[in-house]
Amino acid sequence: MGFKCSVCGKEHDALPRDMAHHRPGGYFEVPPDERNKRIWFDAGVNPDLCVIDGSKFYLRGVLAVPIQGEADEFRWGTWAQVEEENLRRYYELWNEADVSNEPSFRGYLSGGVRDFADSDGLEVIVELQSNNQRPRLTVVLETHPLAIAQHNGVTLEDVHAFVLPTPA
Numbered sequence: 001m002g003f004k005c006s007v008c009g010k011e012h013d014a015l016p017r018d019m020a021h022h023r024p025g026g027y028f029e030v031p032p033d034e035r036n037k038r039i040w041f042d043a044g045v046n047p048d049l050c051v052i053d054g055s056k057f058y059l060r061g062v063l064a065v066p067i068q069g070e071a072d073e074f075r076w077g078t079w080a081q082v083e084e085e086n087l088r089r090y091y092e093l094w095n096e097a098d099v100s101n102e103p104s105f106r107g108y109l110s111g112g113v114r115d116f117a118d119s120d121g122l123e124v125i126v127e128l129q130s131n132n133q134r135p136r137l138t139v140v141l142e143t144h145p146l147a148i149a150q151h152n153g154v155t156l157e158d159v160h161a162f163v164l165p166t167p168a
């Protein structure tokens with residue numbers, strides 16, 4: 001069912017509240033003809049884990065920003081490069097119902113989020129979530145626009161720009 005968009009006045013199927021990045025940025029730095037050999041990634045087995053060259057470890061988490069005036073948030077599914085021990089721990093706890101006592105750890109965005117051009121490589125806090133929800137990512141550098149968005153929230157107009165072409 002379509003709806004009339006309050007932002008641009010056009011009909012959309014829906015205004016999504018999620019946008020997924022399906023590969024870490026590091027994936028695209030490997031030439032296509034070398035990926036089979038150098039990258040461990042199988043979306044059919046687990047679309048949230050990736051290892052490159054046996055030495056670079058990535059997980060997909062959720063980087064969320066509140067939407068101003070709404071109870072909802074907007075979420076990017078995006079990737080963080082983390083230490084091997086943290087990736088192993090995450091995998092160990094995959095089926096744990098309660099990981100609320102698990103300490104958070106640090107990582108670095110790999111690929112960032114599309115609408116924040118310089119977000120690639122930003123340091124993030126990674127918090128594992130109970131019941132197999134994806135880890136939550138929080139930008140450390142408080143002055144970065146993406147951190148400010150995480151603190152202050154974004155508007156529906158911003159969400160529109162994240163997920164849809166700009167209104168003509």
Ligand SMILES: [Zn+2]
Nearest residue numbers: 005007008009
């Ligand atoms: Zn619209």
